[in-house]
Amino acid sequence: MHLTLLNLTDESLVLSYANGSAVHELLALPSRPSTTMFPKKWSATLSLGGEKHIEWASVQISLSGTGRASWKPVSVPEDCLWRVYTCKVARKHYKLVVIPRRNLPSFLSSMPDDTPLSSLLLPGTHDTMAFYGWPFSQCQSIHTPLDVQFQSGIRLLDIRLTDVKGRLIAYHGAYPQKTSFQDILIAVHTFLTSPAGRSETIVMSIKQEAPSDRFSKLVHDEIAVGRGGRDMWFFESRIPNLGEVRGKVVLFSRFGNGDGWEGGLNGMGIHPTYWPDSEKTGFTWMCNDTVVRTNDWYHIPSFLSIPEKVTLALGVLEPQAADASAPVLPISYFSASSFPLAAPQTVSQGFGWPSWGLGVEGVNSRIGKWVLEQLAKGAEGGETGEGEPYIHGWTFMDYYEEPKNALVPLLVEFNFRGRKVQGDVW
Incomplete structure (x- = not known):
């Protein structure tokens, strides 16, 4: 052996x-x-x-x-x-x-202030608050509330909200998730004002889950009166440097047209101009001068599509020749599901005994294998002059803690590999 x-x-x-x-x-x-x-x-x-x-x-x-x-x-x-x-x-x-062993609750604290958020590998959760509605509405374990996610190294939140009698409540589709937007803001503020979190930043994607003419105004107003107020947020329509947003939330608005917001669309943070539903091959859009390369293919035919899903999701993160011509932010959703043969837990964790060839290896395990291969490639390629790979981007996961809370530390490690000490990346 x-x-x-x-x-x-x-x-x-x-x-x-x-x-x-x-x-x-x-x-x-x-x-x-x-x-x-x-x-x-x-x-x-x-x-x-x-x-x-x-x-x-x-x-x-x-x-x-x-x-x-x-x-x-x-x-x-x-x-x-x-x-x-x-x-x-x-x-x-x-x-x-x-x-x-990196300090996951504050791993961004060691990064230079002039580091663009687009040059970091930030782990995140898809449908962050979807703790209920198994098997198809639940996307995260009930044992991983927001405070646990922050301590685990999660820095991207995917918050889905519905207007319920004038209050914003977390939903996944039509299924209620029992948490108000105000409670979410309290948890975020608590972390960002803690000793571990005050040098960190949180990117919060907010998406509207049900029709409402007043949704955009409700988000605006609830942020204003919520814990931390507007001072806790970064609303500019560009990718900031880390030093600008330590202790703050970067708004990633997947709703509205700017009505009622200071500065209109330019005051709604990162705002996608284009987001096709479950586009298999991915798509690109611009955030100021940054090209945002995105893959959100979530409606896969069945669990048999897991290998293809992983290949396409990882392809967004891998460096491309065109990346040298402009700043690039890769965004990849590792999440996927379809009824009846691909529930979120099935896709993310797999099933059966794949180690014995009796089952299917899930997305998360396949991602971990790829990360280890990339880290090994960088070390083993040192003698040939290839050096460590520069992997960056924002990643959204279902059931991120499987397998055994091992995936997020691997993704975080990319922030310490393949970086230049000087220049626009590190």
Whole structure:
């Protein structure tokens, strides 16, 4: 059995393992893969290269019975310095990937103020407040309310609202989600004024779920009287730099025509000029001088379309030759569903036992595999001069915490890879 240790931290690591009575050590330098022969079942201790007495974890990993599983997180202590993932490379070849444990509640705090939000990889939730109405109206777990999402690294909110007797209430289609817009504003303000959140920013997409002539005015007025008031918001119709919006909400308005808003459409934040329904091949629109490349193909025929859905969703995030000519913001929705064979949970999490070939691997797991491949490609390509890939964009997910709260940390890691120290990106 071959095992490759890919160390994506800034320190040398040593993996110590026993094979029978013999103890072996594998040294992994930063961003350099190291490969060795391993027993089929093994117990290993990972430590700092020059400080072997600092044993941060002793993990039991069995590579037998993994079947076709593409990757999985390794259980390590909460105070561990790193996050660890296993990936299957071939039938008898596995990879152990180690990344730094970023501070998810405040990961933007270390980014330069002049960083455009378009150059960041921001994880988000699709239909953020859809906690009820399983199987087709629910898109997020009831165990992940807004405060949990913020602490997990979620920075994009997809808020769907309906006018109910003059008050805005969260809905998914015709299904009520039991939370008022005012309560949403309280949760957002609480995070953005907390020690962890005051250097962060939240992008809030607001969409109208049911006909109402006064919807746009209600959003305007409820923001004004809500917790934090208008001072908590960024309303300009452009992509701001991070320093301009720390501790603020960036409005992403998918409603209205500007009537009743200060500055009209120019005072409604990021406002799409074009948004076709479930366009399979994606579409582009302009936000001031930024090209917004978008894929929101959500009405897939069945769960059999999951591989194609993932390919198209990821294609938006991958660098393209035309990106050098103008600022580009990729926006990708990893969410999808259709009745009766593709409920949101089925699409995002898959079903059955795909590791044994008896079931379907979900979107989230496939996205995680792709992220690990991109991170590995950057490290392994260093010797050929290819360098780390520059992946950026805004991503919206269903049931983001599956599998095992492992996907968001991987997406966040892109913000620390492939960036230039100077220029318009970092």
